Amino acid sequence: MIRNYLKIAWRNIAHNKTFSAINILGLALGMVCSLLIFLWIQDEFSVDAYHANGTRLYNVMERQLYDGKVVAAPSTPGLLSDELKKKFPEIEYAAGFSWEDQRTFTVGEKFNREKGRFAGADWFSMFTVPLLEGRPETALNAPANLAISRKLAENYFGSPQAAIGKSIRLDNQTDYQVTAVFENLPDNSSEKYDYLLSWQDFIRRNEWLKDWGSNAPRTFIQLHQARNGDLPDADRLEAKLKHFLKEVNPRMKESPFKIELFLQPFPEGYLYSNFKDGYQDGGRIEYVRLFGIVAVFILLIACINFMNLATARSVRRAREVGVRKVIGAVRSLLIGQFVGEALLLTFLALVLALGIVWLLLPVFNTLTEKHITFRYASPSFWATLLGMALLTGLIAGSYPALFLSSLNPIRVLKGSLRFGSGARLFRQGLVVFQFVLSMLLIIGTIVVYRQINFIQTKNLGYDRENLIYLSAEGNLVDKYSTFKQELLKSPGIQSMTYMDGTPTNTFGSTGNVQWPGKGPDVSIEFQFSTVDYDFTKTLKLNLKGRDFSKAYGLDSVSYLINETAARRIGYVDPIGKPLTLWGKQGTIIGLIEDYHMTSLHIPIEPLIIKLSPDPERKNIIIRTQPGQSREALASVETLWRQLNPKFPFSYKFADQEFQKLYRSEIVVGTLANYFAFLAIFISCLGLFGLAAFTAEQRTKEIGVRKVLGASVPSIVTLLSADFLKLVLIAILIASPLAWYAMNRWLADFAYKIDIEWWIFAGAGMLATVIALLTISFQSIKAALMDPVRSLRTE
Structure with missing residues (x-):
């Protein structure tokens, strides 16, 4: 029996090559996304899981x-x-x-x-x-x-x-x-x-x-x-x-x-590295859950696509079902046959999906900065693939199998087959569900892109362009003054300083700060960093008062603070006011306009900066002339090799280090773009199938309308209107869900964009245009059909 099922299934696949190809492609793309996400999630859960204790x-x-x-x-x-x-x-x-x-x-x-x-x-x-x-x-x-x-x-x-x-x-x-x-x-x-x-x-x-x-x-x-x-x-x-x-x-x-x-x-x-109010509150596990949901969504979209395409062919297979029932086929055998066809298509799609994943894996690893490989020797890997294929095939084939096996053989063979409103509503519901999921991905992609763009273009309070970092080590510690003097004479060099950490990663924090009038119960944690002369000049910070200067001998106990620190201390005009750090009483000589000293996930914190005479283990920060980075680096490397020959020369660009703060968000944004595109593409395959089904059902109606004088545009509008209503319903359902989900995602940022109305309007318009283009092919094809042929159709 199974052998006969396979023969019939293969003949149907071979006889309907276009239908089969679209179905296999849709399922394969869905499984490609799901398989890549599964491999990524598996790798995420494997991190640090190898320790025996x-x-x-x-x-x-x-x-x-x-x-x-x-x-x-x-x-x-x-x-x-x-x-x-x-x-x-x-x-x-x-x-x-x-x-x-x-x-x-x-x-x-x-x-x-x-x-x-x-x-x-x-x-x-x-x-x-x-x-x-x-x-x-x-x-x-x-x-x-x-x-x-x-x-x-x-x-x-x-x-x-x-x-x-x-x-x-x-x-x-x-x-x-x-x-x-x-x-x-x-x-x-x-x-x-x-x-x-x-x-x-x-x-x-x-x-x-x-x-x-x-x-x-x-x-x-x-x-x-x-x-x-x-x-x-x-x-x-x-x-x-x-x-x-x-x-x-x-x-x-x-x-x-x-x-x-x-x-x-x-x-x-x-996976659980984020904390809120001192307690664990997510982390990378949020992205694992998010992409796990995306994988399920895209696989469901692919299954719905299969259902709609199978339904579009239901009229052609109805007589086959009627004949089989008349000669004694029971419903369970028919269900087995149609599910078997779905499983065969699914396994063919799985083979194609494995080939695509194998080709895409190097690119995917580069994008996600992973080293994921196929675990061919792992039984769990093959068990997962088998389970995915069986589940996909059963879900995709369930509705067509139940629907076709339920047809009345007498009505089918008499040619009086009509599909009820329940079946129509179910198919329309599937299309709405597909486009709801697609809209969620489109809106999410737009919001993630805008937030990342906001991060990358926001004024941080300092100029990160044309900044390079070096490590102060070896002979450079003792010869730093010579290094600085000679470098400032070199082509392409604008200014130079050093500091603990970097502008986006301060060295540490302390609560050991005193000032007149500080209450006994006041506890404020201050970020702090020690720097060289020309710090504010090199970073191009806005400063009231003055920077550290060799002209002032007491600058070893002088401090720069940012605006947030001044507010927390309670100084309206802090210049010249006393401040004690780690028991060393000094004076505030400069007020720095707030700048972001870490990622935009965290609000700007109080900052104290003091002068340090020792460059050891600090980061040398060099500002180059705009457009002269190559000349500047050549000058730095030449001088480095003269003064510090026993140490390898290496450097980092400030803007590249800044990008690393948002590596996860950038990866998520890029993956979301690809997944949103595939979701829309697979959804359109399903919509294509439903449009074909509707056009086939209304062939005689279209012929009558044309005989009575209906124009091609009016028929296209008639056939397209119902589908556009479905897309509009999907937009109305998806918009509030997307707004809620993206607001939760943005909550992790202290500085973020507003989710504006035009994002939903733009996403809705995009989905509508894509759907209209998909539908129009079948609508125009049906509208152009010869009415004589339409009316002769049995």
Whole structure:
């Protein structure tokens, strides 16, 4: 029986090549979108999921209560990890972890800048990072120890075995011994590094980390496995940790600035990175859910397209059903036949979809910055494909199968077959549903595009064009003055300074700020940065008062503040007013107009800037003359190689670094464009099918109208009006849904566009024009038919 079903199905496919091709293409495109999204979602969930002890790993975070706000932050005191391990027996391992660091490695004549971190001695005991050489307990247990990746070991020494025990000079200053070589980190690791230095060395380099009031690095812990094999009780430990900082930092007991510790499961850190009012509030998981819904929507649109096209051919297959029923075919067998045809088409579409995905995957990986591959050896991958094909085929074939198998054989064979209003309304409902989904994608695409464009063109308060960043390292630290003087004489260079961090990523924050009249209960967190002379000139900041100047000997205790800081302090005219930072009393010499020092997701915060005489580990910021970037970079590189020959020359453009703040939004916007286009295209295939069905049903009516003198335009209008009503209904339904959804998305931005009425009008007009063009082909074809032939049609 199944063999006969397949034969009949194949004959129908071969006999109706155009119909079959459109159906297969529609289903294939739907599955291409769904499969790409599935692979992307699968990759998102795989990030950090490979750690064997993942269920016992936690990120220790701070919930900071100040200034009437509650803020969650991953930064913690540098001494926290060792202290927690001593005080809490539930903790098996604990390790501090620094921000990304770049240092120049020198081995013989080879030198290059590498990216790495500082990590606690327990790091390799906690995380599944296989050691090729060395032992987890001793890899990072001494200040001069260094663990490197397989890639670095092969680059500098030829192999992991040859690297162990060898010395590497860092920043041309200190020699470190390779005590471990670890396997290159997998692509699905959220933390990237090619080397690790010991936590003891990190504390030695940064004395301020010994102060319990200073926060910067992160802290990870691993809990002991419960005796009965259950997961450890993290909630009970979290309750003990909550006020731990008060015990180790007596100053906090009297301070209005309150800090509580809490735990976030490490596997959740990547997808649930956003916090609101101090508590977890989404993150990348929102995009995972969004695209999961989009995948389902597009697959549904493809299935509806199949239903409409199958319905359009129902008149031609009605007699086949009538004959089969007369000779004894029961309804269940007919349903099996039509579902079998749908499944065969679906599996053909799946083969085509796999080929398209295979071709598109490199482009998709570039777009999403992923390394997704087909997991041919994974049974779950093939099971998912099989499940997707079966589900798609069953959904797509269900309505045509039920509808055609229900036809009355007597009415069919007498030629008196008429379709009821219920069937018509159902088909129209499918079209409305398709265009509702398409409208949601079109409106969402427009809003995302406008918000990204707003971000990219908004005046940030400083000029990010023609700015380049360099790292102050090596001989450049001692020869900075010479470097600056010579560079300012070079072609293409306009001005130069340095600062902690970058204009869009300040170095840190502090609440240790005093001023006359400050109340005992006032707690305000200030962003801060230390800079060189010419800071405001180089960034082209608007300034009242003056910048730091060598003409003023006391500028070491002078401060610049932004407008938000002045408002929070309560200074109407802050120039010349006193301010104390970290116990050093000074004077405010300049008021900077507010500029965005981080992404537009976050409101502008109070900022204090002080002068620093030491450029070490800071970012040199150079403003080039407009249109002379190439000449300027040539001048910088030439001087760099003269003064700092042992360090590789590298630079970054400020505008490119700014774009990285919105990498997720840009990827989402681009993907939304493609998915919206495909949704509309597949929807139009379905509309094409329904228009063909309607034209076929009204063939005799059209012939009569033409005989009575109806013109071609009037018939086209008659046939098109009903479909345009459906599109209009879809627009009315989709608009409020899109407004709600996009308002929720925009809520994550502190600075955002308004969703204006013309967005909905424009999207509606676009959908209407596309639908009209789709319908007009069938309408014009029907209107031009010879009325004699129309009236002869049985």
